[in-house]
Amino acid sequence: MDRTAAIALLEKNVLNENLRRHMYAVEAAMRKYAMHFKQDPVRWGIIGLLHDVDYERFPSPKDHPFKAAEMLRNAGCDEDFVQTVLAHAPHTNSKRDTLAKKAIYSIDELTGFIVAVALVKPHKSLAEVDFRSIRKKMKDKAFARQINRDEITLGAQELGVPLQNHIETVLGAMKDISRTLGL
Numbered sequence: 001m002d003r004t005a006a007i008a009l010l011e012k013n014v015l016n017e018n019l020r021r022h023m024y025a026v027e028a029a030m031r032k033y034a035m036h037f038k039q040d041p042v043r044w045g046i047i048g049l050l051h052d053v054d055y056e057r058f059p060s061p062k063d064h065p066f067k068a069a070e071m072l073r074n075a076g077c078d079e080d081f082v083q084t085v086l087a088h089a090p091h092t093n094s095k096r097d098t099l100a101k102k103a104i105y106s107i108d109e110l111t112g113f114i115v116a117v118a119l120v121k122p123h124k125s126l127a128e129v130d131f132r133s134i135r136k137k138m139k140d141k142a143f144a145r146q147i148n149r150d151e152i153t154l155g156a157q158e159l160g161v162p163l164q165n166h167i168e169t170v171l172g173a174m175k176d177i178s179r180t181l182g183l
Contacts, residue, residue: 001077006046009075013053021181023049025111025174026104032173033103033159044100047081051088051104061091090151096158106155109147110170113137116144118183126175126183131167 001009014020030048034041054067069082080098087094087101088108096102114129117137121128137143138152156166174181 001046001075001081003042003046003049005075006049009071010049010053013071014056016056017182019052019056022111022115023052024177024180025115026051026107028173028177029107029111029170030100030103032169032176033107034100036169037099037103039099043081044103047084047100047104048107051085051108061089065089065092099159102155102158105151106159106161106166107170109149109151110155110167111174113144113147113149113152114167114171114174115181115183116147124183126171126178126181129171131164131171134167134171135164 010020010023014023026048027045028048031041031045033039034044050068050072051065052068053071055064058064058067065086065088069086072082072085073079083094084098084100084104086092087096088104090105094101096105114126114134117134118124118126118129120137120143121133138149152166153163156163159166161169174183
């Protein structure tokens, strides 16, 4: 699947602008990590772009991301692609046995956390966010409490990247597309 087809699938199934922005953020971070690990940034980016393609209509853990897997298979995506999408959600019990699976898992929660940090800044801008501000908010359990910090930490460990580098990589990818993200 090329990016044009992926965006068409996203636009058909995701109307919520904040969810779309999240998917673009994950795409950007996946592309950055693909380049870091000398993998295919287009493929990794599309995986990130479509990882939540079912979430708006099927948010229940019994359906998400299993409905996405069906949609992607029907769109002609190969099984490795589908399994990588499934790996982003811990409740699927999918093995994170490839770099791409580890990356999608490690990125998903972190992008949401970074957005939450940006939204409490005076100008609601990613330009105001740095590692220190993210780390400080991670220690505040009342802040963005729905975001699982253990997944962020475990994801970095599984990926083999120090937490600070991981946060800075994902933040940098998001800053690169800050206009798209509205931040």
